Amino acid sequence: MTIKTKEKAVATLPLNEILAGDCIDVMNALPEASVDLIFADPPYNLQLKGDLHRPNNSKVDAVDNAWDQFDSFKAYDAFTKAWLAAAKRLLKPGGAIWVIGSYHNIFRVGAELQTQGYWILNDVVWRKSNPMPNFRGKRFTNAHETMIWASKDEGSKYTFNYEALKELNEGIQMRSDWVLPICNGGERLKDDKGDKAHPTQKPESLLHRVLVGSTNAGDVVLDPFFGTGTTGAVAKALGREFIGIEREEAYRKVAAKRISRVRKFDKTAIAVTTPKRAEPRVPFGQLVERGLLRPGEMLTSPRGHLAKVRADGTLIADDVKGSIHKVGAELEGAPSCNGWTYWNFKRDGKNVSIDVLRQQIRAEMSE
């Protein structure tokens, strides 16, 4: 029964479609635990009083659309609570969510995320390289937006392609502040009159980093505030499945047209750098079994400790016995030790890391 329900659920999950309607209703109609990642760019609750003018009196095209007006924090909180709860139900156990916002709404969103039991992994700042200046000189240039990245629950798994992100950043660990330009130029979608099709279109570079970093190829990515479909466009190019939800028909049309033109990157291009952890585990005992090391042979540590290899793949040094890791840790008085990189053996008079032997076995395994 359970299995049947699940099968049916998966079968009816509408992939790579833009669903019409209110995102809360639509999410509640989708099967639970069916989505790997949610990226959400909810309305910002901008409370603009009157129009804003540039120094030359040209009017700024402010975000004042009807869908962005809420009469109070209370109404906004109720809305936030409802869509976040619906989103949590949809997430698989190892799923995660990203929400982007500004100071107008992000504090309320973040507090509600925590209250609902989502577990914040990072807040990430999108630092805009070309923001709109503060024309009146009354505040700081509003030059960033904030994203919150959270797993479904405390302690739950999540996808994080650490090595791929490190490569994207040319060998240095990716930080929580991302410097990326705003969406303009050819990427910015226009309507029939040549005006911008959506007031807050996000750059594809932002979604590229989010999806490369926190999804794998084939994952299902849901965007409940789809707009003109940046999430869908990048997901398609990267070989992820998407589900979009959008209330406004005009946006749905623009998004559908946009995504239809996107070409998938080829498979080897989508493949990213993988972690060492993904390589097959080789027990140290295999080196002994295969004769790469002989029982009785002595290993040396960087600081001159000696240990004898035993037939069962353990080491013995003075009065310490155990695995290569345990013996290394005890000799160093350290909380842990990677025995593979710690111990050396002698070949032709030279010290060689035992990790070389592990590499050798792994190479044989992959043949």
Next chain:
Amino acid sequence: MTIKTKEKAVATLPLNEILAGDCIDVMNALPEASVDLIFADPPYNLQLKGDLHRPNNSKVDAVDNAWDQFDSFKAYDAFTKAWLAAAKRLLKPGGAIWVIGSYHNIFRVGAELQTQGYWILNDVVWRKSNPMPNFRGKRFTNAHETMIWASKDEGSKYTFNYEALKELNEGIQMRSDWVLPICNGGERLKDDKGDKAHPTQKPESLLHRVLVGSTNAGDVVLDPFFGTGTTGAVAKALGREFIGIEREEAYRKVAAKRISRVRKFDKTAIAVTTPKRAEPRVPFGQLVERGLLRPGEMLTSPRGHLAKVRADGTLIADDVKGSIHKVGAELEGAPSCNGWTYWNFKRDGKNVSIDVLRQQIRAEMSE
């Protein structure tokens, strides 16, 4: 009567002192509407579980102080609500508040600020130039903290020294993201044993920018979580009056000694040395993220080698994978290789160096 009360209040306002006690009690005992600016660095409620070790096995000195321990979000929220209410009462009508925090607490603080009727003017991101890395490679480097700047009420006046901040920023409007180093070196206060006197001492550069931007000489600045007195030290140097509140005697002692040694800047000395800007580092991955190169696109070397661009900004050529530099070096059998000048892409049938694209990004960044 009202006037007399006010006069008495001002007369008894303890200036340039560090008051002992719980900040909520102490604030409630101070006269209302008597303070121009509040800078607050409340406990972050970090909720750290076990120990964390660096890859070299040394233990990270975590913030495990009793003052950062709360039983639940509910308890933290009650604390936040109480101190923010006490702070609001103290602010003059034209006063403002700054609160600094991390993702652990800042969303709850920001939401409560809004709920109490404070009016958020900006959120400002302190981007740390030298943050502690993420040692286990499980998340993004936590490389920033968030500050919220809010006036006492919607529509109320506030101080903003636009021109002074513009000068601080080499003639360009100050943005909402500030790149500043963490507090270490000679500025970091030590106790008798040579350990850090306070686990979370803030850099004076941060307070300098806050006080120059949002107070005038002679203004009263209150810091309810005074710690080792960075706010007081910078306020004194800039000719502002300060009031500090601190519960821990050890911190009060260190702060008092520190501030006693501070000399006021003379007016001409406040001219600030601007740090020289190095050419920004552009990771190759940004060309991919920003669509200047497509995953799957082929690059060529001077000697005709081909390599395919991957989604994470690495290249793949035959069986060689890695950064533009590494792949170039391996193909040439060289110890190193500058991939930026080595690789070319095709545009309009002609070979163009990828370094042209880096120049393009640098030009955008400096705009």
Next chain:
DNA sequence: CCACACAATGAATCCATCA
């Protein structure tokens, strides 16, 4: 005295898998 190597450390919600 200078150059260079090496060690120390900072607001951190920091593992995965198997028995």
Next chain:
DNA sequence: ATGATGGATTCATTGTGTG
């Protein structure tokens, strides 16, 4: 579920020691 164990993981800056 829980515990034991294998073994993977860091950047910028400052201070100290050595040649």
